[in-house]
Each structure stands twice: as C-alpha cells, then as structure tokens.
Amino acid sequence: MAGVLFETGVAFLALALTGALAHRFGQSVIPAYIVAGVVVGPYAPTEIAGVSLALVTHGEFVTTAAELGIVLLLFFLGLEFDIGYLLSQGRELALLGGVDFLVNGAVGVALAYALGLGPLGAAFLVAIVFVSSSAIITKSLTDAGWLANPESRTILGTLVVEDIIVAVYLAVLAAVVSGGTLTGAATSVAGSFCFLAVLALVAYYGSNHVERVFDVGPDELFVLRVVGVAVAVGALALSVGVSEAVAAFFVGTAFSTTDLVERIEHLVTPLRDVFAAVFFFAIGLDTDLRVVGGVALLVAVAALTTTASKLASGYAGGRLTGLDARRSARVGIGLLARGEFSLIVATLAAASAVPAIRETVPPFAVGYVLVMSILGTVAIAHDGVLTSRLA
Amino acid sequence: MVIHEVDVPGVGKQYEVATNGGTRFVVIVHHDGRREIYRREGADADAEKLFDLDAATAREAASVLQGAEFQSLDLDDVAVPLGDAIMEWVEIPADSAIAGETLADAGIRAETGATVAAVQRGAETFANPGADTVLEPGDILVAIGSRAEQKALQSLVATDAGETA
Numbered sequence: 135m136a137g138v139l140f141e142t143g144v145a146f147l148a149l150a151l152t153g154a155l156a157h158r159f160g161q162s163v164i165p166a167y168i169v170a171g172v173v174v175g176p177y178a179p180t181e182i183a184g185v186s187l188a189l190v191t192h193g194e195f196v197t198t199a200a201e202l203g204i205v206l207l208l209f210f211l212g213l214e215f216d217i218g219y220l221l222s223q224g225r226e227l228a229l230l231g232g233v234d235f236l237v238n239g240a241v242g243v244a245l246a247y248a249l250g251l252g253p254l255g256a257a258f259l260v261a262i263v264f265v266s267s268s269a270i271i272t273k274s275l276t277d278a279g280w281l282a283n284p285e286s287r288t289i290l291g292t293l294v295v296e297d298i299i300v301a302v303y304l305a306v307l308a309a310v311v312s313g314g315t316l317t318g319a320a321t322s323v324a325g326s327f328c329f330l331a332v333l334a335l336v337a338y339y340g341s342n343h344v345e346r347v348f349d350v351g352p353d354e355l356f357v358l359r360v361v362g363v364a365v366a367v368g369a370l371a372l373s374v375g376v377s378e379a380v381a382a383f384f385v386g387t388a389f390s391t392t393d394l395v396e397r398i399e400h401l402v403t404p405l406r407d408v409f410a411a412v413f414f415f416a417i418g419l420d421t422d423l424r425v426v427g428g429v430a431l432l433v434a435v436a437a438l439t440t441t442a443s444k445l446a447s448g449y450a451g452g453r454l455t456g457l458d459a460r461r462s463a464r465v466g467i468g469l470l471a472r473g474e475f476s477l478i479v480a481t482l483a484a485a486s487a488v489p490a491i492r493e494t495v496p497p498f499a500v501g502y503v504l505v506m507s508i509l510g511t512v513a514i515a516h517d518g519v520l521t522s523r524l525a
Numbered sequence: 526m527v528i529h530e531v532d533v534p535g536v537g538k539q540y541e542v543a544t545n546g547g548t549r550f551v552v553i554v555h556h557d558g559r560r561e562i563y564r565r566e567g568a569d570a571d572a573e574k575l576f577d578l579d580a581a582t583a584r585e586a587a588s589v590l591q592g593a594e595f596q597s598l599d600l601d602d603v604a605v606p607l608g609d610a611i612m613e614w615v616e617i618p619a620d621s622a623i624a625g626e627t628l629a630d631a632g633i634r635a636e637t638g639a640t641v642a643a644v645q646r647g648a649e650t651f652a653n654p655g656a657d658t659v660l661e662p663g664d665i666l667v668a669i670g671s672r673a674e675q676k677a678l679q680s681l682v683a684t685d686a687g688e689t690a
Contacts, residue, residue: 214556219532272535281536282551282563282572290534399556458569 141190148174148190149411160277160515162270164473165507167411168500171418178423192419196412201378202365203413204478206406208379209364211268211297212386213395220298223291230288230451231295234469237447238264241439249432255491257307258483262499263440265300267473268293269410270507274514275468285461288452289468300475301383305330307479308377311486326376333367333381337388345392357401360389379478410474417477417500420484426501429494433501441509444469463521471510476503541565558583612642612667613675619662620685629656637677639670 148170156166173179173187180188190196220227242260249255271293280286309322350356364385371381389398426433445466452462480499486492513520529541537555544550551563551572558580563572578586617624623631633641644651644658645665651658660666668678 214535216532216534219534268535276536276561279563279572279574281533281553281561282539282541282565282574287531287533290536294534396556396558400558403557 138193138195141193142195144174144189145170145196145412145415149415153411160511162267162273162471162473162507162511163411164267164270164414165504167414168418168421168504171415172421172423173418175419175421177421190419192416196416196419199409199412200416201413203406203409203411204379204481205365205368205382206361206402207269207410207413207474207478208301209382209386210403210406211301212383212388213390213398215298215383215387215390216294217391220294226455227291227295229454230292231299233450233454234292234296234447235264235299237450238440238443241436241443245432245436245439249490249494251490251494252488254310254486254488255495257310258479258486258491258495259498261300261303261307261479262476262495262502263436263472265296265472265475265479266293266444266469267471267475267507267510268297270471270473270510271468271514274471274511278514278517280464280468280514283461283464285452285457285464285468288455288457288465289448291455292448292451292465292469297475300479301380304377304479304482305380307482308380309375311482312375322375325374326371329371329374329376330380330384333371333384334387337384340388341391344388345394348389348392348394353401356397357405360398360402361405377482414474414477417481421497421500425493425497429498429501432494432498433505436498436502437505437509440506441470460521464517467513467517467520469510470506470513472503472506476506609671610669611672611675612669613678614645615666615668615675615679615682617660617662617664617666617682618685621662621682622684623660623682624662626660627656628654628658628660631660631681633666633668633678633681637670637681638674639668639678641666642669643667 149167152166152170152173153163156163171190174189176188176191180186239260242263243256245263246252246256246259251259271289275281275286275289280289305326306323309326310319312322348356348359350359364382367385368378368382372378389395445463448466448469449462452465457465476499480496483491483495483499486495527543529539531539531541533539533553537553540552540554542550542552547567549565549567551565553561553563555561560576560578560580560583561574562576562578563574565572623633628634628641633639641654642652643666644654644660645667646661646663666678666682668675670678
C-alpha cells in the first residue's frame with residue numbers, strides 16, 4: 135500500500151513540477167504532463183546520474199484516475215453543449231465544421247494509406263489529426279487577449295462543431311473496436327447508438343428533474359452526486375460496449391440547460407483538472423520515446439501537412455464567416471493545437487485488435503500532440519510574425 | 526446606445542458597447558464569473574485587454590459606473606467619528622429663501638435636524654457659528670447630520686425666496 139501511495143505522490147509531484155515549468159514559459163500544460171509521465175515512467179529515461187527514474191508504474195490507480203479524467207473531460211464538454219447556440223448558428227457552424235473535417239480528414243486518410251493502415255487506421259488518423267484541442271486553444275486565446283476579437287468566435291465555433299463530431303466519432307470507433315468483425319462491429323455500432331439515443335432522451339427530458347434532484351445545500355454532497363452520476367453512467371455504458379466518454383458527454387448535456395452549470399464549473403473543474411492531468415501522465419507512462427522516435431518521420435510529415443491543412447481550412451472558415459484576410463489567417467493559426475481528444479482517440483487505438491494500428495497509432499499520436507500542442511501555443515503567442523504582412 | 530451581446534462558446538458571453546468617441550468597450554463574462562475588460566479602437570482594430578476582475582470586484586466597479594453612491598471603504602472596519610452622520614458642504618444660492626436670515630431664523634436645526642459646524646465665506650471660515658450668525662448668498666455651510674437630515678437641509682437651502690414669500 136505504501137508503494138502505491140509513494141508512486142501516486144511522485145506522480146502528482148512530477149505533474150506539479152512540470153506544470154509549473156510549462157506555466158512559467160507560457161506553454162500549455164498538456165505536453166508538460168505527458169513529459170512528466172515519460173520521465174518518471176518505466177521507459178527511458180530510467181535513470182539520471184545513477185538515480186533511478188523509473189518510479190511510477192502504470193498500475194490500477196493510474197488507470198482508474200486516467201479513466202476518470204476522460205469521463206470528466208467529456209462530461210464538461212457536454213456541460214458546455216449549448217443547443218440554443220447550435221440552432222441559432224446552425225448553418226454557419228455546419229459550414230465551418232464541414233470544411234474543417236473534410237480538409238483535415240483528407241490528410242488523415244492520405245497518411246493512413248501511405249502507411250498501409252487500412253480503413254480502420256484511416257478512421258483513427260482522421261480523428262487524431264482533425265480535432266483541435268479545445269482546452270489548449272481556449273486557454274491560449276484568453277492569455278493572448280484574442281477573446282474579444284471577432285476571429286475568436288469563428289475559432290471557438292469551429293471547436294464546438296469539432297467536439298460534437300468527435301463525440302459521435304468516438305461512439306462509432308469504440309463500438310467498432312469492441313465489435314471486432316464487420317458484422318460484430320455493425321451490431322455493436324447499432325447497439326451503442328440505441329443506448330446513446332436512450333441516454334440523450336433521458337438527458338433531454340430529465341433536465342427539469344435534474345435541477346430538483348441535484349439541489350443540495352452542502353457543496354461536498356453536490357460534487358459527490360454529480361461525479362457519482364457521471365462515472366456510474368459511464369461505467370454502465372462501458373459494460374454494454376459503449377464508449378464511457380461519450381456516455382459522460384450525454385450526462386453533461388442533461389445539466390447544460392439547468393442553473394447548476396455555474397456551480398458545477400465552480401466546484402468540479404478542479405477535480406476534472408486533477409484527473410485529466412493523470413490521464414496525460416498515464417499516456418506519458420506508456421510512451422517509449424524510442425518507439426516515438428521510430429515514427430518521427432511520420433510525425434514530422436503529419437505535423438507539416440496538417441499544419442498546412444488547418445491553416446487552409448481555418449482561413450476558409452474565416453472567410454466564410456465574413457472575416458478579413460488577416461483575421462481569417464488567425465483562425466487557422468488559432469486552431470493548430472491538438473491535444474486531449476487526439477489522445478483519447480489514441481487510447482482507443484491502443485485497444486484495437488489490428489497489430490499495425492495498436493503499435494503505430496498511439497506512439498504517433500503522442501509525438502504528434504507533443505509537437506502540435508507546443509506549435510499551436512507558440513503560434514498564437516507570436517501570430518504577428520505570420521499575419522503582419524496581411525494587415 | 527446599443528449593446529451587442531454574443532455567445533463565446535465554452536467561455537461565456539461578450540458584451541460590446543460603442544462609446545461616444547467610437548472606441549468600443551468590451552466585456553467578456555466568463556462562466557466562472559470572471560470578467561475581462563477590453564478596449565477596441567474601432568470595428569476593425571484588435572482588442573486590447575485592460576482589466577481582469579473577479580465577480581465581486583466587478584459588481585463594485587459596476588456600481589461606480591452606474592453612478593450609485595459608492596462606499597469608499599467598508600464602514601465596519603473603519604472607526605467613523607461621526608457614527609451614522611456624514612459631513613456635507615452646501616452652498617447657499619443667491620435666491621435662497623434663507624439668505625439674509627440668521628441661523629436661528631432659518632430654523633436649520635429645528636427643521637432639518639442637521640447641525641451647521643462651520644460657515645465658509647470666501648477665504649474665511651467661521652467655526653462653530655452662533656445662532657445669530659447671518660447667512661449670506663454664496664456662503665458654504667459645513668453641515669453634519671444623517672443622510673436624511675442632509676437631504677432636508679439641501680432642499681431647505683434650495684428653496685428660493687419667491688416660494689416662501
């Protein structure tokens with residue numbers, strides 16, 4: 135028991151230290167958390183000056199906490215899901231999401247076929263390279279003071295559509311992975327959509343009752359109730375082969391129209407951030423830098439091509455929403471960072487039955503996210519270099 | 526005046542006010558209650574961040590903007606020698622009904638409850654004026670009293686000579 139507690143302590147200290155470093159240098163914490171996992175994890179570097187650095191193993195606690203991180207990340211995505219906003223901006227958002235998905239997804243397909251990963255591999259790569267990081271980008275926009283500029287609405291609108299596409303996408307991918315064969319996959323997809331449809335209906339019609347049921351005075355009872363429901367529904371979903379993350383997303387939507395949103399944001403966000411940090415840390419633990427080095431060329435090619443495609447799709451999105459050339463260019467720059475969702479998809483790929491996917495996709499995703507998260511943050515902070523000539 | 530309100534997905538709401546000079550005053554209210562204040566030189570300019578306020582500070586700042594009486598300090602924490610009373614400076618207009626009367630005749634204490642602690646006349650100050658002090662137009666009364674008493678005094682002083690005649 136002391137061993138597990140020691141490992142957990144080391145894990146949180148490593149996260150605190152790397153997080154503080156990232157903050158100090160104006161970087162996103164996500165790559166820092168992954169690096170923390172790599173450093174204290176079982177793979178190289180395993181020692182520094184004779185002192186062992188293989189301090190933390192990917193044990194049950196890390197696995198569970200990382201899982202909670204995924205569930206809470208998606209729960210919050212659901213919480214911020216604003217049906218009124220979607221309906222009022224429907225046409226524009228569909229256009230933004232469509233261009234974004236097609237342009238960047240095409241690059242993902244091309245990469246997968248170049249590697250001979252087949253259609254399932256393509257499905258994974260499409261999601262990994264297409265979806266920008268809401269967490270990193272929202273934070274960077276706030277830090278850079280772009281929030282009040284018109285391009286921010288296009289950037290954030292695009293993120294909203296991307297998040298919805300990813301939620302649907304995860305549901306399908308999880309079902310396909312757990313289904314195995316083609317017919318198995320088809321039944322599994324159908325089954326999970328039935329489950330999610332029921333969940334969505336309950337979320338939609340249950341909203342009125344949610345407010346009453348969750349109206350408890352003491353904060354700790356409130357937090358326990360919210361987390362309890364999100365995790366339990368996620369577990370129920372997982373037991374019938376449905377993505378727990380997507381189930382948590384729907385639980386979040388049940389709260390999104392209630393007055394509880396502010397209270398949840400206030401009280402549960404720190405919990406989400408702690409567990410999400412462990413999720414990124416766990417990815418670092420599983421990362422063997424030599425394997426990532428083996429896919430370095432792929433990462434480099436993907437980073438170059440998808441940077442170009444994001445800049446292009448972002449520019450097109452900006453123009454479609456009536457922005458001038460400089461602001462449209464900024465939309466592309468703003469959307470460069472990839473992060474949490476690419477990694478969640480990669481976690482799914484690690485469970486795939488196809489060896490080529492299992493061995494290539496997760497290390498690729500880690501390398502890719504490390505590069506793109508840093509590139510995206512730096513690009514927003516120094517956009518002037520890129521856009522000044524368009525002024 | 527038009528205030529533009531738009532959703533900022535995942536962040537909160539943005540309010541934009543065009544000021545008289547054409548500069549825009551932008552407020553972003555985050556879901557967690559934090560407010561960011563920006564300024565934009567014009568419709569095409571980039572926003573420049575000015576302030577970051579938490580919800581409580583923002584509300585106080587808003588009451589200043591609104592012109593509501595603000596409390597400069599928390600009264601519970603400061604030893605206030607006057608208790609509930611406040612000190613105000615009231616100028617006697619030329620056509621005031623009480624101009625030319627003595628403090629006693631004007632009935633300031635009797636009618637309003639406020640006490641005149643001093644009378645300023647030009648560069649001179651008469652501290653603790655007697656009941657027989659004659660008030661002149663342009664005098665400034667330094668009065669002590671509750672808010673209600675101060676209000677009564679102001680309306681008494683503002684009554685012009687024509688009304689009472």
